[in-house]
Amino acid sequence: MEEERDAIDRSVNGLQDMPTLPLETAAMNMIPEYFQALSIRLSNVLDNIGAGTSTVMERRETYLQRECMATITDLLKGNDLNYFHFGSQSEGTTIPGLNSDVDVLLSQNAVNIMTHWRDWECGMNNLLMLHGDIPFPQQYLLQNIRRLSAEPVITIIDDRAVRKDSGQILFSSERWKQESEQIFSERGEITKNGPSVSYAPNWDMVRALPVCKPLPEIQRWIDRCIGRHWPPAQLLEAAQVAPCFLVPSGHPDSDYKREEWRVSPNLIERMLMFSFNMTQIKCYIVLKLIKQTLFRKMVGDFVTSFQCKTLMFFAIERTHPSLWKEHNLMFLLVQCLQVLRKWLQIGRIPHYIIEGVNLFDGKVSLVQQRRLLQYVDFLIKNNLQDLFYIDIDQLGNRLQASGKRRIGRPRYGEHGPVCFPQRISLLLKFECLERFIVSLKSVINQKLSSNTTVQQGITYKLRTVFEFSKNVKLTTVPLDFINHLYALHNSVQLSRCLRQGNPAFHELIRRYKYSLSTDIASSRLKLASTLYCFGHLHAAMKVLEDVEKRYHSKVKAVCGYELKTGDRDPKVFANMISDKGNNVFSEPPFAFCVTFVRQEAHCAPFILWYDMHRNMTEAEVAQRNYLQKQWMDNAEVDAFPFFYYLQYLTYGGLGKREKQLHAMRMLESYLCDSKNQINLYHNATSLHLLGHCFEIEGNYRGAFYYYGESLRYWDTNNAANWHVQRVQRVQRVQRLIRS
Known part of the structure; x- marks a missing residue:
């Protein structure tokens, strides 16, 4: 056994001293004629399914932002942690079909x-x-x-x-x-x-x-x-x-x-991965596609992405840089598989950095290694023809289609291959904003439950983030925290002003301009709500008109707490792209839910106060899960329904009856249209707003109907229980008056 182990060790050491491959001019003699054309086709297909330069770089930037975001969150919560995103998502070395x-x-x-x-x-x-x-x-x-x-x-x-x-x-x-x-x-x-x-x-x-x-x-x-x-x-x-x-x-x-x-x-x-050029990134992605589909049929899930990554490290180190060009992609894949074949023959995959580690240990049995060796040998001898049978993101079909001169309109993707990377870009932004909302609110909720005053706590956190921003390259992330925390600080002060009749109101309103860029609608809607609550109806209407201009049909709602089935479906983001494939918006097409904490109550319409106290018993509070505990003591509503509701209230206050009724009809139409359900995260609260409109109109049957619809979503921890009781009391009083 010791002699056999020594022989294996000598083979591995021999691998580490392998000479580099010949220069490109010499290597070209070993490449089949059609390999260059097929390499270009494969590279173009990868561009179209999310492995192009812009998408790779956007993935990296997004996940670096997310790890910065998570680190700041724990810093603000008093934890000494650093977050790191590793793996395919942060490297940009994945495509949607890999489900990394x-x-x-x-x-x-x-x-x-x-x-x-x-x-x-x-x-x-x-x-x-x-x-x-x-x-x-x-x-x-x-x-x-x-x-x-x-x-x-x-x-x-x-x-x-x-x-x-x-x-x-x-x-x-x-x-x-x-x-x-x-x-x-x-x-x-x-x-x-x-x-x-x-x-x-x-x-x-x-x-x-x-x-x-x-x-x-x-x-x-x-x-x-x-x-x-x-x-x-x-x-x-x-x-x-x-x-x-x-x-x-x-x-x-x-x-x-x-x-x-x-x-x-x-x-x-990660530094090694970030040093890859685009051909190396595409080569690695194709190796993972081979692993995920072709190898899985042979040996199951025992071959790992890390083994493919290790294969790339050794291949790049031993291959002359001049070979890593787009038109050599197929040839380079063969070279990588030849190294894998050598490793399978000796039964070891060496760790690229740490000597003596065998990445087969505990992963792939000897029987599986032999089976995989036979298949890898078959792949090499058949010049990777099985690539045409890879069905992830229809790679094989796309390869065949791209080889035809006249293929007409592409069958893959409703908006064609050009829009595929744009859909990924919008999804990345959506998920990043979603994580930001969760991070921000966890910080705010911790402060709301502490013994210090809200304003003192927010001021302290603003200073902490400001100091952090001096020591980090991704300054946009701490600035986002500062903008949102400052907006909350300002809103809490405004609520106190209204309660106490403080004359500093106008100065605080002017400060809103520093937080209007948080997203496309929610900060402006909070401003409009504050103006309405202070009785400045004309000013509130001006703000709502501005929101209406910005809130186009391509806007996607972002919540972070309530889960919506299908809100990551590629079709959702495809529909956000115009028919011409242009998704260049003047500002990011996302709208956060509008949130009022209890300390902002006087900046919110009275109907939302019930949502800040939605439970009727302590037993209901005990039923909340972790996420529900984060938001159920606040009033949260989707931006577009709140926009129509504020229009209804403001037009009513201004005596513009026709416009008021139009706003109510638009709210009802929006909530009842099934196409809008993908953008409705707080259905119950939105239905409360509509029910309150019917209540104001004196249509108590309509109010009862929509409060009842709300209770279909939540029968406990739902302010609709309070609304039903309130309307019942009003009806009893009216009956007594009539009698």
Whole structure:
């Protein structure tokens, strides 16, 4: 067995010293004639299905914004965390049909990971990395070290600690994951996959520990790469100071797998991915398509995206840069598969950065390796003809169609291939705004439930975000937080002004101009509502007219809390694009829900006060899930129904009866049209507004009908219960008067 293992090790070492492929002029002699034309066709098809330059860069920018957003959120909530999005979504190396998960790593900064005793820090939670008796590279144990002296902990005082046979107190990776499960349990159903403990579908969430000290395995990789054409020297310099992470994952064959932590150089891998040119990105995406469809039929889901990524790293390092051109895409795919064939023959996939790791361990059995080897050999010999059978995003059909000179109107996609990337762009913006709303409101709700006054709390958070914005490249994210927090601060002051008759009203109204850019409608509607509540009806009408001009038919509502089936359907975003395929809007075509917290009550129409106290008993409050607890003490309504309702109230106050009735009819028509349901997140509250219009008109039967429709959505925690009782009282009083 030892001789066999030595032979395998020699083969792997031989792989690491493979010469680069010949220069492009020499390599061209090995490429079939039709490969160049097919490469261009494949590249164009990938552009059309979401792997073009603009879409790749937009994905990266979006997910960098999202990780900045999540980090600021926890900073404002008093948590010392850094969020990182890794994987296909943040790299831009995916297309819709791959259904790639969202990978997020939560770096717990309150822990000091020691590689040597000299790294100990007083007052910190110190953990010493141990590797001595572990036979697996990349795996470590963590020993608990005292906070106030550089000595090992000798008693178990932490539920996450266990005692090793030698007497050492270890920080258990398994118990760390159990703690994650407890933290996330109220947010949703828990799913576990390797080091990930997640409460959200299609999300991999890993709580990890940062290693900010140099690691010898990383330095060995850097030394190996110095002087090569790739990775570039600047990347290697950055890799020397980039932190690695310890993720809670033991080796499947280890005696300590419940205590072990795995070193993961995620940031270095992301830097490597960000250095790819577009041909390399497309080559990687096609490898994942092959993995997802063709390989899955052979061996199931045992081949991973990370193995494909590793294949790309080695291929780029050993291939001359001049070959990575669009017209060589098919040839390069063959080269990658040839490397994979070599690995399957020796039974090992080496980790690109950390030596001695076999990525087949615990993933692919020997039988599956042999089966896959036969198929990879078949693919290479048949010049990848099976690409035409890949059905993800109709890749195979599109390849065949693009090879015909006269194909007429494309059958894939209602708006043609040109609009496909635009749909992805709108979806990315929608999801980013959705996450922003959740982040912002979690910060606000925490402050509303604290002992400090709302204005003091918001002022403190504004200062915190402002300081953060000085130290981050993505300044647009903290500025978005500042705009929204400032708008809330201003609105709370206005509500107090109305309650107390404070003459500072006009100055506060002028401050609204700094927050009108938060989205296309909600901030303006809050201004119109405030003006109406203060009795400035003509000014309120001017603002509503401005909203009407901006709120075109392509606007998509964004909520963040209520889930709407189908609101991510590609057709929804295709319909936001004009018939000419032009989605260049003067401002982002999204409208947030209009939210009033209780401290803003005097800026909201009285009917919405009931939603701020929608429960009738404490038992109802106990029924709320995690998300409902975040918004059910506020009044929230979709922007467009609220617009019509404000029109109804304002025209009524101005004595414009025909326009008032028209606004009411438009509100009823909007709520009753099934086509608008995709943009209605707070159906119950919108129905309350319509019911109140009928109530004002004296049509109590109509009011009862729409309050009853609201109760079909929620029979508890619904202000409609209050409205029904109120209308019943009014009717009883009227009957008494008539009698």
